[in-house]
Amino acid sequence: MSAPAFEIERFGSQAVVIKDGIEVWGPGPIAQAENKLDTLERQARRKRRQCMTCSDQFMSEGAHHRMCAKCRSGASAIFDGAV
Ligand SMILES: [Zn+2]
Incomplete structure (x- = not known):
């Protein structure tokens, strides 16, 4: 409960x-x-989780959410910027 x-x-x-x-x-x-x-x-x-990329603690929104905001924005920046 x-x-x-x-x-x-x-x-x-x-x-x-x-x-x-x-x-x-x-x-x-x-x-x-x-x-x-x-x-x-x-x-x-939400609960505190450890980022799977940099091991920082961050507030996760659920089981699907395993990377901190910094790594997620970094990941998308790399993806968007790929040439
Ligand atoms: Zn991270």
Whole structure:
């Protein structure tokens, strides 16, 4: 039960985002509340990882995210600049 529990509570065309019984966003349009819920859940899943390229610690957004921002931008710069 360590997973963060975000919920949406609707009031007609408005909604609020609730976590552990506390309102964390809203009220606002339901579509926006759903987006916010996604964002919050994604952020809650983030954790510190070690970069697979330079071994620096960075905040990972998930299992697919294994390189720090510096290495990712470096990697794309090399790729884009390749001639
Ligand atoms: Zn790195």
